[in-house]
Amino acid sequence: MWDQKLSPTNLQSSLDKAKIDFTTTNTQVIAENGQNLSGGQKQRLALARFFYRPKPIALIDEGLSALDAATAIEIDDALLADKDLTLLEVSHHLSNEMKAKYDEIISLDQE
Numbered sequence: 001m002w003d004q005k006l007s008p009t010n011l012q013s014s015l016d017k018a019k020i021d022f023t024t025t026n027t028q029v030i031a032e033n034g035q036n037l038s039g040g041q042k043q044r045l046a047l048a049r050f051f052y053r054p055k056p057i058a059l060i061d062e063g064l065s066a067l068d069a070a071t072a073i074e075i076d077d078a079l080l081a082d083k084d085l086t087l088l089e090v091s092h093h094l095s096n097e098m099k100a101k102y103d104e105i106i107s108l109d110q111e
Helices: 008-017 039-052 069-080
Strands: 057-061 086-090
Touching (some): 008 039, 069 086
């Protein structure tokens, strides 16, 4: 999953973008399947992996659903700030504040 040489600067940047605030050392043990993490912590850890080694396209399906609104907006802003990234995001709770930040929104509402 990682390069032979882990980049501490890139790692810290990735943790910051994903709002990882639940670790204090880089030796913290994460139990199998993240059993000692909450749903939001698991989501942020997955996003940190993406930020560490980004791809040109990201498909995020309810990837921020277990986060509080302010943290979700901060992470979405970090994703949307990358002009080289094509982001496809599925969400059941798109705030009016965030709607203006997307190039296109496809709604499946029946209204």
